[in-house]
Amino acid sequence: MTPGTDQRDTDFTPATAVAHANIALIKYWGKRDKKLNLPAAGSISLTLDALQTETTVAFNHDLSSDYIELNGRILTENEAGRIIRFLDMLAGPGRAFASVKSMNNFPTAAGLASSASGFAALTLAAVKALNMHASPEELSRLARRGSGSAARSLFGGFVEMRRGNSDNGQQDYAVPLFDENHWDLRMLIAVTSDKQKETGSTEGMERTAATSPFYKSWVESQARDLDEMRAAIKYKDFEKVGTLTEHSCFKMHGLALSANPALLYWNSVSVEIIHAVKELRKQGTPAYITMDAGPQVKILCQPEAVPSIRNTLETIKGIKSILECRPGPAAALKSLEKVYN
Ligand code: PMV
Numbered sequence: 324m325t326p327g328t329d330q331r332d333t334d335f336t337p338a339t340a341v342a343h344a345n346i347a348l349i350k351y352w353g354k355r356d357k358k359l360n361l362p363a364a365g366s367i368s369l370t371l372d373a374l375q376t377e378t379t380v381a382f383n384h385d386l387s388s389d390y391i392e393l394n395g396r397i398l399t400e401n402e403a404g405r406i407i408r409f410l411d412m413l414a415g416p417g418r419a420f421a422s423v424k425s426m427n428n429f430p431t432a433a434g435l436a437s438s439a440s441g442f443a444a445l446t447l448a449a450v451k452a453l454n455m456h457a458s459p460e461e462l463s464r465l466a467r468r469g470s471g472s473a474a475r476s477l478f479g480g481f482v483e484m485r486r487g488n489s490d491n492g493q494q495d496y497a498v499p500l501f502d503e504n505h506w507d508l509r510m511l512i513a514v515t516s517d518k519q520k521e522t523g524s525t526e527g528m529e530r531t532a533a534t535s536p537f538y539k540s541w542v543e544s545q546a547r548d549l550d551e552m553r554a555a556i557k558y559k560d561f562e563k564v565g566t567l568t569e570h571s572c573f574k575m576h577g578l579a580l581s582a583n584p585a586l587l588y589w590n591s592v593s594v595e596i597i598h599a600v601k602e603l604r605k606q607g608t609p610a611y612i613t614m615d616a617g618p619q620v621k622i623l624c625q626p627e628a629v630p631s632i633r634n635t636l637e638t639i640k641g642i643k644s645i646l647e648c649r650p651g652p653a654a655a656l657k658s659l660e661k662v663y664n
Pocket of ligand 1 (some may be wrong): 617
């Protein structure tokens with residue numbers, strides 16, 4: 324049976340899922356197919372325990388429209404468009420309308436990967452609420468349709484998003500590399516703004532691919548970064564992981580800056596933090612920067628470096644808050660049934 328098409332007599336049981344955000348160590352920036360959301364290259368991320376989305380989905384034939392609530396606020400039709408299109412894709416034509424209630428415990432759409440945890444939690448909850456069965460691989464492919472980075476948030480720890488070779492996207496899904504217990508790292512997030520970003524990642528990626536003279540080199544250089552990162556994580560070579568992480572971040576932002584018009588996601592506080600972390604490193608504290616499509620600065624380090632990084636960050640005016648994250652778990656239904664063990 325195709326879910327959603329002929330389910331008048333089916334009991335729709337609401338389902339709740341929790342997913343954690345992830346931050347890419349090797350960045351994803353560019354699509355080879357917009358409709359299916361296929362990445363131009365693979366990426367590697369770390370799932371974070373402290374950034375979480377909890378989403379409850381209930382399909383109901385008695386609803387006369389979809390009801391989408393994010394952080395306690397009802398979204399307008401326009402704001403909810405991406406979620407509604409995702410539900411249409413998932414449940415098929417003639418589906419029952421849905422009530423979706425989602426809560427983030429961190430600022431939304433400011434470069435803190437809310438779309439990753441958001442679409443991962445939505446995928447898991449909606450699949451369960453539709454009584455569909457999907458393997459972890461299939462769940463990841465579905466989450467990818469909502470947001471490329473969401474495909475990675477289904478899994479815990481270190482995760483690789485694969486770039487497939489076919490046009491239908493069957494090979495474009497994420498796989499867990501090492502779970503959250505593999506290596507006790509920390510990611511400190513310096514929140515420098517809680518405003519929504521000006522240019523979302525999809526639009527930014529499109530503009531970059533269309534206008535940057537460096538786009539082709541970026542795509543071609545990803546395979547080597549991925550190979551090196553996989554090995555560095557496996558052998559817990561922190562300096563190597565940190566160096567590759569920072570390189571991939573600045574390469575992505577350099578690429579974004581080379582788009583026309585340029586995409587600049589940093590603010591002046593971000594730049595101050597970048598210099599401060601460089602200085603810390605000079606003084607012997609291993610710490611490495613990464614940033615996404617927003618002005619927050621993420622600092623990758625080992626547990627023993629946290630106090631000195633915090634001390635430095637506390638001297639920088641303009642940092643609104645500091646979040647401390649550890650490697651986080653896989654997405655799970657509220658009954659705590661894991662997607663992948
Ligand atoms: O999946 P999206 O559309 O949220 O894009 C994610 C883009 C970056 O966060 C900048 C990089 C990444 O790999 O997560």
